[in-house]
Amino acid sequence: MKVSVVIFPGSNCDRDVKWAFELCCNADAEMIWHAEKSLPSDTDIVVLPGGFSYGDYLRCGAMAAKSPIMKSVAEFAQRGGLVIGICNGFHILTEAKLLPGALLPNASTKFICRSCQIKIERNDTPFTQLYEKNEIVNFPIAHHDGLFYLDDDSLTKLEESGCVVFRYADNPNGSLKAIAGITNKEGNVLGLMPHPERVVHPLLGGEGGVRFFKGLSKWVKEMR
Amino acid sequence: MCEGDEMNKIKLIYEGKAKKVYETDDSTLAIFEYKDSLTAFNAQKKDTMQGKGRLTNLISATFLKLLQDKGIPTHFVKLLDDNHQLVKRLKIIPLEVVVRNTSTGSLCKRLGVEEGLDLVPPLVEFYLKNDELGDPLVTEDHIRAFGFASKPQVEKMKELSLKVNEILHKFLSKKGIKLVDFKLEFGMDDEGNIFVADEISPDTCRFWDMTSKERLDKDRFRKDLGNVLEAYEEIWRRIADWEKSCSAEYRANILVYLKEGVLDTQGKAVLSSLYSLGYDEVKNVRVGKYIKITLTSPSQEDAASRIKEMCEDLLVNDLIEEYSFELEEI
Numbered sequence A: 001m002k003v004s005v006v007i008f009p010g011s012n013c014d015r016d017v018k019w020a021f022e023l024c025c026n027a028d029a030e031m032i033w034h035a036e037k038s039l040p041s042d043t044d045i046v047v048l049p050g051g052f053s054y055g056d057y058l059r060c061g062a063m064a065a066k067s068p069i070m071k072s073v074a075e076f077a078q079r080g081g082l083v084i085g086i087c088n089g090f091h092i093l094t095e096a097k098l099l100p101g102a103l104l105p106n107a108s109t110k111f112i113c114r115s116c117q118i119k120i121e122r123n124d125t126p127f128t129q130l131y132e133k134n135e136i137v138n139f140p141i142a143h144h145d146g147l148f149y150l151d152d153d154s155l156t157k158l159e160e161s162g163c164v165v166f167r168y169a170d171n172p173n174g175s176l177k178a179i180a181g182i183t184n185k186e187g188n189v190l191g192l193m194p195h196p197e198r199v200v201h202p203l204l205g206g207e208g209g210v211r212f213f214k215g216l217s218k219w220v221k222e223m224r
Numbered sequence B: 001m002c003e004g005d006e007m008n009k010i011k012l013i014y015e016g017k018a019k020k021v022y023e024t025d026d027s028t029l030a031i032f033e034y035k036d037s038l039t040a041f042n043a044q045k046k047d048t049m050q051g052k053g054r055l056t057n058l059i060s061a062t063f064l065k066l067l068q069d070k071g072i073p074t075h076f077v078k079l080l081d082d083n084h085q086l087v088k089r090l091k092i093i094p095l096e097v098v099v100r101n102t103s104t105g106s107l108c109k110r111l112g113v114e115e116g117l118d119l120v121p122p123l124v125e126f127y128l129k130n131d132e133l134g135d136p137l138v139t140e141d142h143i144r145a146f147g148f149a150s151k152p153q154v155e156k157m158k159e160l161s162l163k164v165n166e167i168l169h170k171f172l173s174k175k176g177i178k179l180v181d182f183k184l185e186f187g188m189d190d191e192g193n194i195f196v197a198d199e200i201s202p203d204t205c206r207f208w209d210m211t212s213k214e215r216l217d218k219d220r221f222r223k224d225l226g227n228v229l230e231a232y233e234e235i236w237r238r239i240a241d242w243e244k245s246c247s248a249e250y251r252a253n254i255l256v257y258l259k260e261g262v263l264d265t266q267g268k269a270v271l272s273s274l275y276s277l278g279y280d281e282v283k284n285v286r287v288g289k290y291i292k293i294t295l296t297s298p299s300q301e302d303a304a305s306r307i308k309e310m311c312e313d314l315l316v317n318d319l320i321e322e323y324s325f326e327l328e329e330i
C-alpha cells in the first residue's frame, strides 16, 4: 500500500503518520512537499497531517488549501481515492471545500491537548471497518480551533446522509452535535480533529488507533 | 484584419472624410478603418499622408480606452490592428459637441475675441452635423425646437463632455500637452444609452505643446505649418505608454467579520475582560479582521474587482465570514 503524506510549511505530524502506517500495516509512506504539482501515480491514500500550516495565519488551513499539490489531491479525491485530513489536515480539507463546514476556535478559547473519548458512529467506512459501531475509543486531541461549525440546514443534511463518523463523548471544544470527524457524501474523504496516529503503541499510552490504519490497509487490499 | 480575428468586415456602410465604417457579423458592432486622408474647411482642402490613419486610429483608441477606464461610456470595443478598431454600432445624434479651454479658431473669428484666452469654466458648444450647411452653431433652444436631441440627451452630452474634458486635460498636462479644445460625437444604442462615439485625435482636438506652444494637431494642416505627420507622431509618442504610466496605486481597507450567529470566541473572551474591568454597559463584542492591501491597477473599477476576487479566493471563508471594503486612490 502506498501512502502519500503531504508536508506543508508548518506541518508537524507528518512523520508520526508515516511511522504509524509503517508500524501498523507495513505501508510504503512517502513524504510529498506541498509545492509539488502531482502525487505519485501509485498512491492509494493521501494524508494531510496535523500541524500549523502557515502558522495558522489568516484562517487555519486557508493558505495550505491553495497549495499547488491541492489540485491533484482534489482530482485524486474526485476519482474516488482515499484522502484523510487529521487536525490541521481537516482544516485544510474544509478550506479546500473537499469537506463541508468550518472549524472555529474552541468554545473554551483554550488550546486543548488531552486524551479524548471518541464514539465510532459508523463502522462501514474504509477508515473504521475494524471498530465496532458505537464503540468508544481513546484518541488524543491537540488543537485550538476544533469547534466544528455548519449552518443548521447543512448540518441536518450532513447528519441525515450519515457523514458523521466520529463524535466526541464529552465534546471538549463545543463542536456542533459534538462532531469530531466527517466524510464527504461519497465517503472517500475523511477529516477528523483527533489524532489516531498518536495511539498506535503501548509506549504512546494506547493502541486505539491501530485498527484505523490496519482497517485502511485491509480496505485497499480488498479493493485491488 | 488581425490574423485569427473572428471579426469580419462585411459591407462598407459609410465612407467619410477620415474613416470608413464597416458592418460586421455582429449587428451591434462596427469596424472603423482610419484613412490616411486629411481634410479641412469642410473638405475644401484635401491631402493624404501615409501613416496618418494609423496614428489617428491608435491615438483615438488610447483616449477612448482611458475614458472608459475612468467610467465614461464610449463606443470603443477593441483595437484590431494599426488601422482598424472595433466599436459599438450606434445611432449618431446629429450634433457635434465642442469643449473649449482656450479661445482660438472659429470662436475668435466669429466673436472677434483675442486668441489664447483661458476659458474658465470651459465653454460647451453644439454644432449641427450637416456638411451642406457647414456644421452651423446651434443653441440649446434650436436643438429643442427642431428636435435634434431631447433635453435629457443634451444635458447628458454636456455632462459627459465636461467630464471628458477634465480627464483628458489632466492626463495630457502630465504629458506636457495643453488641451485647447476638442469635438465629440455621441451615439445611442438600442436601449437609448448614450456613448461617446466617433474619434478623439489630433484631427478633432487642438493640442499645444506646453512649453514651446507649438501646434500638435490638424491646425498644422489647416494653416500650412508643415510637419503634420511629425506632430501626430509626437502626440502618439507621448501617450503610447499610458496603460503603464496611468495605472494608479490604490489602497483597499478590507473588513472581515464573522457572520451573525457564528460563535465568536475571541469576542466572548474580550467581552468578559471588559466586564471584569467594569464596563458593564457593553452588550456584545465581535472581533473581526482588518486587512489593508495596496495594489496598482489601471482603474478603480479594476482594483475593486481584483480585491473582490482576492476576498473570494482566499481572504474570506464565505461559510462563516462576510466582508466589506473601501478603496482609495493613493
Ligand SMILES: Nc1ncnc2c1ncn2[C@@H]1O[C@H](COP(=O)(O)OP(=O)(O)OP(=O)(O)O)[C@@H](O)[C@H]1O
Residues within 6 Å of the ligand: B014, B015, B016, B017, B018, B019, B020, B021, B030, B075, B087, B088, B089, B090, B091, B092, B129, B131, B185, B187, B197, B198, B199
Ligand atoms: N459608433 C458609431 N456607430 C455608427 N456610426 C458612427 C459611430 N461613431 C461615429 N460614427 C459616424 O461614422 C462616420 C465616421 O466617418 P468620418 O468621421 O470619416 O465622417 P465625416 O467625413 O467626418 O462625416 P460626418 O460629417 O458624417 O461626420 C461619421 O458619420 C460618424 O458620425
Ligand SMILES: [Mg+2]
Residues within 6 Å of the ligand: B016, B018, B198
Ligand atoms: Mg468625422
